[in-house]
Amino acid sequence: MREKVEAQGRDLLVIETGDRVEGNGLYDSSDPKGLYLSEILRHQSIDVMTSGNHELYKQNTSESECLVTVHDFKDNYLASNIDIIDPETQELVPLAERYKTFTTKIQGIRIVAFGFLFDFTGNYNNTVVQRVEDTIQEEWFQNAIREKEVDLFLVAGHVPAHSPEYKAIFKAIRSIRPDIPIQFFGGHEHIRDYAIYDEKAVSLASGRFMETIGFMSIDGLSTKNRPTAGRNPVFKRRYIDNNLHSFYHHTSSDKDTFHTEKGINVSRLIAESRTTLELDKIYGCVPRDLWMSRRPYPHDASVYTWLEQDVLVDLLSDESRMDRPAVAVVNTGAIRFDVFKGSFTQDTVWTISPFTNQFRFVKDVPYGKVQLIMDVLNKQTKVVRRDDDAHGGDVDALAPPAQVNHRRWLDSEMDGTQQILSEALAEQSDSGEVIPGYTTTDDAGDDGDDTIHSSIPYYRVPNCIQALISANESIPETADLVYNEFIEPYLTLAAKFAGLDVDFGKEGESYMAGVTMTDLILRWVKENWPCDDSMHI
């Protein structure tokens, strides 16, 4: 693409907006995590790169970001509002440069670029995420937006396209620079989205899990050598399905001409890494598709129904608690992908359940109180004030991210519209039949999707599900309340609402020490879904 575009006298920039870690065997399967992924990433030519929230959940992840990824992309990695305790000096320092200025190779466009993370509060305490609204008051930012020689402000970030954070940055820049175009690139909400702030400022978000290559073209920027005398640039956006068919089409090539030597080498590196990590190793065969949101909950084909009725009930048990009844509470956001019929591999494990959360419990909780807590977690919208330290206090954050966004859009101050989400990697059909996939409507209309798809049903799921683990069928008076550690701060607050005075952080104890939900899922599949010859795909 770069070659093609440059031959036309234009520039191509590649922007990466974070969440490169967690949710894929290439990252999660190695020890230490990310070993193979960093090597692959190193070969990419990325012009502006930012951190997502996933890079900051754990100390080792952010430290590796600091020592490896920032190091590898030091001219292009931007961290406008993230500091880290340097693992070598123990000093609090910016994770990367706050901003950069550069001039594009072909057209000489002078760009001032920033890299932001949304107002995230769930990071481990070796990093500090400064609120965007505070960051833009800082002297360095105020100076940067007053930079004289600028044709375009480029704000990349792991920040939703429609968000108070981006709105604040837009207002801050516009108040000083009424005429300079601003291109935002966003993320985090797992949706394709495009926001039009004014005639010269737009924002593009490219969906989730690298299913989408968001493509933005800006035509007619006024530059030093080609001033456009006040005319507005033309912004166009396209959501490209991430597959070879799309790449052949947009590079005007085919299977024989598309591949470059570098591309072939990186593909080989990926294949070798997958082999070393045994990502195709088959642990079992899944008899039917299990969906996150394509079927209602509860449902025979819901991954959550399977989790609560089979995996948790069959396997969650701590030796020291013997036969005492337990209620397990797990957030639905802990599951990251559908489980497809067919081979269940080492890669599948990490794709559906990448988190390393362990289980904890509080003993002898009245069963009625557990139900009240579930009501609070699933029916309230917020259990805490924004300044309380529970990931912003929004219980919706316990659900899959795309669903969180669904509600925000409806409440949003900036006007957004709805979209139906694809859970499948979209493919073009050889027979010309329309394949289910993304059908996006955004601020610019419904013509953004590069491939036309039929829509996919979307059902809301609760924020948390529960499973009663008991030797007999009857409802117990009291039970161990077992939960995955990610939801601990939310539980403490929900318990207050439910009239239960328990500080889960202080009173919670380890349950099945060292075991994660990922381990349980894998064990359950191995024990219950062995492959027979007819089931391999």
Ligand SMILES: Nc1ccn([C@@H]2O[C@H](COP(=O)(O)O)[C@@H](O)[C@H]2O)c(=O)n1
């Ligand atoms: N240890 C964790 C971390 C995250 N989650 C869930 O993921 C959501 C955030 O995902 P994004 O891709 O939007 O950043 C979070 O709100 C949780 O639902 C988790 O379960 N455990």
